[in-house]
Amino acid sequence: MFAVHLLAFHFTKLKEDQITKVDRFLHQLRLSDDVLQDVAARFQAEMLKGLARDTNPTAAVKMLPSFVRSLPDGSEKGEFLAVDLGGSQLRAHQVRVSDDGKQSSQLESKFYPTPKEVTQGNGAELFDYIADCLSDFMDTRNLKQKKLPLGFTFSFPCKQTKLDEGVLLEWTKHFRVRGVQGTDVVSSLHRALQKHQDIDVDVLALVNDTVGTMMTCGYDDPRCEVGLIIGTGTNACYMEEMRHISLVEGDEGRMCINTEWGAFGDDGALDDLRTEFDRELDLGSLNPGKQLFEKMISSLYLGELVRLILLKMTKEGLLFNGKVSAALLTKGKIEMKHVSAMEKYKEGLSNTREILTELKLFPSEEDCVAVQHVCTIVSFRSANLCAAALAAILTRLRDNKKLLRMRTTVGIDGGLYKTHPSPKCLWGETPHTQAAKSLEYGLKREAQGQATVKMLPTYVCGMPDGTEKGKFLALDLGGTNFRVLLVKIKSGRRRSVQMYNKIFAIPLEIMQGTGEELFDHIVQCIADFLDYMGIKGARLPLGFTFSFPCRQTSIDKGTLVGWTKGFKATDCEGEDVVDMLREAIRRRNEFDLDIVAVVNDTVGTMMTCGYEDPNCEIGLIAGTVVANVCRMKEHKQIEHEFLYEKMTSGMYLGEIVREILIDLTKQGLLFRGHISESLRKRGIFETKFLSQIESTCEDSIIVKEVCAAVSTRAARLCGAGLAAVVEKRRQNRGVERLQITVGVDGTLYKLHPHFSRILQETVKELAPQCDVTFMLSEDGSGKGAALITAVAKRLHNVGQK
Ligand code: BG6
Ligand code: GLC
Numbered sequence: 001m002f003a004v005h006l007l008a009f010h011f012t013k014l015k016e017d018q019i020t021k022v023d024r025f026l027h028q029l030r031l032s033d034d035v036l037q038d039v040a041a042r043f044q045a046e047m048l049k050g051l052a053r054d055t056n057p058t059a060a061v062k063m064l065p066s067f068v069r070s071l072p073d074g075s076e077k078g079e080f081l082a083v084d085l086g087g088s089q090l091r092a093h094q095v096r097v098s099d100d101g102k103q104s105s106q107l108e109s110k111f112y113p114t115p116k117e118v119t120q121g122n123g124a125e126l127f128d129y130i131a132d133c134l135s136d137f138m139d140t141r142n143l144k145q146k147k148l149p150l151g152f153t154f155s156f157p158c159k160q161t162k163l164d165e166g167v168l169l170e171w172t173k174h175f176r177v178r179g180v181q182g183t184d185v186v187s188s189l190h191r192a193l194q195k196h197q198d199i200d201v202d203v204l205a206l207v208n209d210t211v212g213t214m215m216t217c218g219y220d221d222p223r224c225e226v227g228l229i230i231g232t233g234t235n236a237c238y239m240e241e242m243r244h245i246s247l248v249e250g251d252e253g254r255m256c257i258n259t260e261w262g263a264f265g266d267d268g269a270l271d272d273l274r275t276e277f278d279r280e281l282d283l284g285s286l287n288p289g290k291q292l293f294e295k296m297i298s299s300l301y302l303g304e305l306v307r308l309i310l311l312k313m314t315k316e317g318l319l320f321n322g323k324v325s326a327a328l329l330t331k332g333k334i335e336m337k338h339v340s341a342m343e344k345y346k347e348g349l350s351n352t353r354e355i356l357t358e359l360k361l362f363p364s365e366e367d368c369v370a371v372q373h374v375c376t377i378v379s380f381r382s383a384n385l386c387a388a389a390l391a392a393i394l395t396r397l398r399d400n401k402k403l404l405r406m407r408t409t410v411g412i413d414g415g416l417y418k419t420h421p422s423p424k425c426l427w428g429e430t431p432h433t434q435a436a437k438s439l440e441y442g443l444k445r446e447a448q449g450q451a452t453v454k455m456l457p458t459y460v461c462g463m464p465d466g467t468e469k470g471k472f473l474a475l476d477l478g479g480t481n482f483r484v485l486l487v488k489i490k491s492g493r494r495r496s497v498q499m500y501n502k503i504f505a506i507p508l509e510i511m512q513g514t515g516e517e518l519f520d521h522i523v524q525c526i527a528d529f530l531d532y533m534g535i536k537g538a539r540l541p542l543g544f545t546f547s548f549p550c551r552q553t554s555i556d557k558g559t560l561v562g563w564t565k566g567f568k569a570t571d572c573e574g575e576d577v578v579d580m581l582r583e584a585i586r587r588r589n590e591f592d593l594d595i596v597a598v599v600n601d602t603v604g605t606m607m608t609c610g611y612e613d614p615n616c617e618i619g620l621i622a623g624t625v626v627a628n629v630c631r632m633k634e635h636k637q638i639e640h641e642f643l644y645e646k647m648t649s650g651m652y653l654g655e656i657v658r659e660i661l662i663d664l665t666k667q668g669l670l671f672r673g674h675i676s677e678s679l680r681k682r683g684i685f686e687t688k689f690l691s692q693i694e695s696t697c698e699d700s701i702i703v704k705e706v707c708a709a710v711s712t713r714a715a716r717l718c719g720a721g722l723a724a725v726v727e728k729r730r731q732n733r734g735v736e737r738l739q740i741t742v743g744v745d746g747t748l749y750k751l752h753p754h755f756s757r758i759l760q761e762t763v764k765e766l767a768p769q770c771d772v773t774f775m776l777s778e779d780g781s782g783k784g785a786a787l788i789t790a791v792a793k794r795l796h797n798v799g800q801k
Contacts, residue, residue, distance in 0.1 A: 018369040025313060026374065028275045029381045035273070036388040042269055043392040047259065053246040060266040061259055065248045066211050066237065067163040068256040071218035071225070081148045081201060083134050083189075086155025086173070086209060088232050088415055090114050090130065092137035110137050120286075123179035127192035135196050147200040154185055155209035155233065157260045166206040172262060173233045173300055176286050208258040209413070210237035217411025224409040226393060227256075230386060231414025233291070234298040235262050238393050241400050261389050262294030270296075277308045284331055293389070297382040299336035299416040307334040309374050319367050325360040333359060336416065339375045344421050348372055379420060405768060407736055470793070472786040473540045473593065477522065478547025478565065478601060482506050484529040486540075487786035497611065499783055502529050515571040519584035527590055541594045541793055543785030546577055547601035555792055558598040596789040601745070604784030609743025609775040611787055616741035616775060617729065619784075620722060620749075653710050653748075655682070660706050670702055714748070715755045719762025727767040738770045745777040 023030070031039070049055045050063030076097050084091040090112040098106070112133045118126055138144050156175065158166030168181050180188070186206050193201060207215070214227025214237055225239040237258045243251040264270065270292060281304050282288050282295055295301045311328055313319045327333050334355075341351040352372050356363040363371070390410065398406040469491040476483040485501040504525040510518055530536040548567065550558035557579075560572050572580065578598050585593060599607075606619025662679060664670040671679075722742065730738035749756050756774070763772050777784075 018366050019373050021318065022370050022373040022377065025318065026309065026377050029377050031273070031381060031384050036384055039270075039273070039385060039388040040392040040395070043261070043264060043389045044396060046264055046269065047392065047396060050259070051240070051244055051246065051257070056247060058267075060263050060269065061261055062157060062169070062263065063240075063245075064157060064159060064208075064258040064260060065245055066208065066256040066258050067160050067248075068207065068211055068215070069253060071222065071239075072215060076219075079146075079148060080151060081134070081138075081143070082151040082153060082212075083130060084153035084155075084209070084212070085114070085130060086153070086175070086233070088114075090133055091153075092134055094137075094141050094143065108141060110140060112136075119175045119177065121177060123177055123183070123188060124192075126177045126180065127188045128195070130189060131192035131196055134193070134201070135199055138199055144198050147202070149204045150201040151205045151207060151212075152186060152189055152203055153207050153209050153212045155229070155235075157258070157263075158185065158206065158208070160206065163205050164203060170287070170290065172287065172291050172294070173298075174286065208235070208237060210235045210258055211256050213411045213413045214238075214256065215411075216413075217409065221409045223407065224411045225397060226390070226408065226410040228386075228390060228410055228412045228417075229414045230298065230412065230417040232298060232300045233262055234294050234386060234414070234416075235260060236390065236393060238397060240396075244400070259393070262291040262298070264293035264389065266290055266292050277305055277312070280308050281305055293385065297386050299414075302378055302382060302416075303335040303337075303339050304332060305378050306339055306375055307331075309378070310334075310371060313370075313374075314361075319370060320356075320361045320363060323362070327359040328361060339379065340420050342372050342375045343379060348421075382416075407769075470790065471535075471538070471540055472789050473526075473542040474545060474782040474785040474789070475522065475526070475542065476545040476547075476601070476604070476782040476785065477506075478545070478567075482522070482525065483782055484526055485782040485786065486529075486533055486535070487783055489786070489790055497783060497787075499786075500533060501782065502532060504528070510569075511566060512568040513570070515569045515575070515580060516584070518569040518572070519580045520587065522581065523584040523588050526585075526593070527588065530591060536591050539592050539594055541596045541789050543596060543604075543782075543787075543789035544578065544581065544598045545601050545604045545782055545785040546598050550577065550598065550600070552598070555597045555788075556595055596792050597785065599785050599788050603788070604782065605743045605745045605777045607743075607784030607787045607791075608745075608777045609741065609784075611783075613741045613773075613775055615739060615773070616743050618722070618725060618740065618742040620718075620742050620744045620746075653714055656710050657706055658682075660710070661703065664702065664706070708754075711752060711755055712758055715758035716762050719759045720766055722759070722772075723763045723766035723770075726763065726770040726772055730767070730770050736769065739773075740770060741773045741775050743775050743777050750776065 043061070046059065046061040047063060050059040050061045056063070078097055080095045080097070082091075082093040082095060084093065092110050092112070094108040096106040110133075118129050134150075135144075154166065154168075156172055157169040159169055160166040165184050165186050167184050170181060171177060186203050190203050193199065193203070210227040210229050212227070213229060214224055217227070218224040227237045229235050235258070237256050239254045240257040242248065242253050242255055245255055245257065248255060265274070266289065274292065274296070278292070278296060281301060282292065284304075285295065285301075296305075307328065310319060311324065314322060314324050314328065316322075338355050342348055342355060344351055349368050349372060352368045353363055356367065356371060361367070394406070394408065394410075397408060469489050472487045472489065474485040474487055476485065481503045482505070483501050483503050485499055488498040490496045490498075502525075506518075506521065510521045527536075546558060548564055549561040551561055552558045558577050560575060560577055562573055563569070578595050582595060585591070602619035604619070606616060609619070610616040658679065661670060662675055665673060665675045665679070726738065726740055726742070729740060744756075749759070760772070760774060763770075
C-alpha cells in the first residue's frame with residue numbers, strides 16, 4: 001500500500017514539474033482573459049474596416065458579401081446536388097428536401113480524396129477532377145438521366161457579385177492551383193461539366209463552407225445566424241444588416257457576410273501575440289504572411305506548431321536528453337491527428353509514448369508528460385482565439401439588434417471541432433457549469449450514495465393557496481436560536497398570518513449530549529411555551545423546522561443523515577427525528593401534538609416568501625451557521641441541497657480569516673510577526689466581526705482585505721450554486737427567460753455589508769437568462785413550517801373527502 005502511495009506521489013510530483021517547465025517555456029502561448037477581450041475588440045474593429053467601402057480595399061478581414069439574403073424557412077422542397085471543395089476531402093451530396101409538410105431532408109454523400117496533384121496542379125485539371133467526381137457520384141446514385149440544380153461549396157475567399165458567380169481572391173490552406181486566382185470559379189466548373197455529355201446540371205449557387213453550414217443548421221433551428229468552421233481551415237459567417245454593408249446596394253433586410261477571419265492579423269494586428277513558432281510555421285507554409293489567424297487555430301497547422309515547439313525544446317536540452325531525431329526535423333511529421341491522440345483523456349499518455357517512439361525520440365516518462373502538455377497549450381490557445389473572435393461577432397449581432405441580451409444559435413462544422421478530445425476548452429468550464437453538473441449528478445437515483453450534493457426530496461407537494469386557516473405550532477431548530485412559535489392563519493378576505501414566538505437557549509452539553517436529552521429539552525421548551533401562551537390543552541398540528549440534512553420518505557418522516565453546525569447528540573443519526581420528538585412527548589406525558597411535517601429551513605423560508613409572492617420557488621439560507629438552498633421541482637416537490645458549507649456559511653468564515661491572519665503573521669506581514677494569545681484561540685473570530693471589520697475598520701487594511709476576500713469568495717460560491725439552481729429551473733421549464741423569486745434568510749445575507757450584493761451580482765452573471773428577485777424572509781422559516789403544516793392538513797382533508 002505504502003509503495004503505491006509513494007508511486008502516486010512521485011508521479012504527481014513528476015507531472016507538476018514537467019507542467020511547470022512547459023508552462024514557463026510556452027508562457028507566450030497562454031492568453032489571459034484580458035488579452036482575449038482585447039483580441040475580440042480588435043476583431044470588432046477589423047469587421048468594421050472590412051464592411052466599409054472606403055476601408056475594405058486595405059482591410060485584412062475581407063467581410064465578403066455572400067448574396068444569401070435569408071435563412072431556409074422550411075418551405076423549401078425538391079432534389080439538389082452539391083459539390084464541396086476545400087475541406088480535408090472533396091464531397092459530393094444528393095439532398096432531398098421533402099414536400100410532405102414535415103420539413104425533413106435526406107442526405108446521401110460520397111467522399112473523394114484531394115491529392116497534391118489536384119490541390120497544387122493547374123486550374124483546368126482541378127475543375128475536370130471535380131466534374132469527374134460529380135459524374136461518378138451521379139452514376140452511383142443513378143441520377144444521370146435527371147436535370148438537377150447544383151450548389152457549389154467552395155471554401156476559399158471569393159468576391160461575389162451575385163449568388164452564382166465568384167472570383168477567387170486567393171488560395172488558402174493546402175491549395176495552390178495555377179491559373180484560378182482572379183477568375184470566376186462557377187464558370188470554370190460549368191465548362192468542365194459541359195464536357196460530360198451524359199449529365200445535365202445547373203450551377204445555381206456558390207457558397208462558402210461557413211455559409212453552407214449556417215444554412216444547414218438554419219434548416220433545423222431558425223435562430224441560427226452564424227456559421228463557423230474549425231477544421232482544416234477556420235472561418236465564420238453571420239447575418240449582417242444590409243444598411244451596414246456599403247459594398248452592396250440596398251438598405252433593407254440582412255445578408256450573410258463571409259468574414260474570412262482566417263486572414264485576421266495579416267496586416268500586423270496580431271503581431272504582439274504571435275510567437276517565434278508562429279513566425280517559423282508561417283515562413284514554411286504555402287502562403288507566407290497570409291491567413292495568420294488561421295495558422296494559430298486550424299488543424300492544418302497545429303501539428304506543425306507542436307513539432308516546431310518540441311524541436312526547440314529538444315535543442316535547448318529540455319526534452320529527449322537533447323537528442324533530435326531526423327523525423328522531428330521533418331516538416332509535417334506531426335499532424336493534428338497525433339495532437340488529438342496525445343491529448344486523449346485516458347489513453348493520452350500511452351498514445352504520446354507511441355507517437356514519440358515512432359518519431360524515434362525514445363521518450364522518458366517525463367518527456368511524455370511534457371509533450372502532452374505542449375499539445376494541450378497549443379489546442380487551448382486555438383480554442384481561446386476562436387472563441388474571442390466568435391464573441392466579437394455575437395456582440396456585433398446583439399448590437400445590431402439593439403438588444404441587451406440575445407439568444408442565438410451558431411452552426412458549427414469541421415474536423416477539429418468534431419474530433420478534438422476537449423472541445424470544452426472553447427466554451428470554458430465556469431463554476432456555474434460545474435455546479436450544474438453536480439446538481440444533475442445529485443438528482444440521479446443511482447448516484448444518491450456518492451453524490452456530494454445530496455438533492456433530498458422533501459415531500460412538500462403544494463404551495464399555500466390562501467385557503468389555509470387555523471392555529472399551528474412550529475419549532476425551529478438548527479439556526480442561531482431555537483424557537484417555538486404559534487402561528488395563527490386566517491383565510492379569505494381577512495387573510496393574515498399572526499405569529500407569537502419565544503427563543504430558547506440550547507446549552508452546549510445538550511447539543512452534544514445524548515439524543516434523548518436533546519429531544520427532552522426540546523419538549524421541555526415546548527411545554528414552557530404552551531404554558532406561556534395558555535394553550536396546553538389543545539392538540540395542535542405542528543411543523544418542525546429541522547435544519548439538518550434529512551432523508552425523507554414522507555412529509556412527516558425524516559431520517560437524520562448527519563449532524564452539522566456543531567450539533568453532535570448521540571443516537572440520532574440514521575434515526576427518524578419525528579419519531580424521536582413523538583417519543584419525547586410521550587415520555588413527558590403532559591400534552592399531545594399532531595406532528596404533521598418536518599421541513600428544512602430553506603423550505604420553510606421558501607414557503608414563508610411563497611405566501612406573499614407566488615413566483616417564489618426557491619429558498620436560500622446564507623446564515624451564520626449554514627448555507628443551503630431548496631427549490632420546487634416539476635412535480636411540485638421540493639428538493640434541497642447544501643452549498644459547500646465550510647466555504648460559504650458564516651460559522652466558518654471567521655475561522656478561515658483567523659487561519660489566514662495567523663499565516664500572514666507567521667510570514668511577518670502582520671502584527672510585527674507576533675501572534676497574540678487570543679488569535680490562537682479557535683472561534684475567537686466570529687462572522688459578525690467579519691461584517692463589522694469590513695464596514696468600520698480603517699486602520700488595518702490587510703485585515704480588512706482578508707475579510708473582504710473571504711466573504712467575497714463565500715458570496716460568489718453561494719451565487720454560483722444558486723445560479724445553477726435557477727438555470728436548471730429555467731431549462732426544465734423550457735423557457736427562454738425565467739422570472740423567479742428566491743426567498744432568502746440568514747444573518748450573513750442580512751447583516752454583512754456586501755454579501756447580498758455580491759451574491760446577486762454573481763447570479764446575474766452566471767444565470768443571465770433568469771430574472772431573479774430576492775425576497776428577504778422577515779418572518780423566519782418557522783412561519784413557513786406552519787404554512788407547510790397548514791397545506792399538508794388541507795391536502796389531507798381534501799384526500800379524505
Ligand atoms: C464540412 C464542410 O462539413 O466541413 C466543408 O461541408 C468544410 O465544406 C469542412 O470545408 C471543414 O472540415 P474539414 O475538417 O474537413 O476541413
Ligand atoms: C479558409 C478559407 C475559408 C474557409 C475556411 C474553412 O479560411 O479561406 O473560405 O471557410 O478555410 O474551410
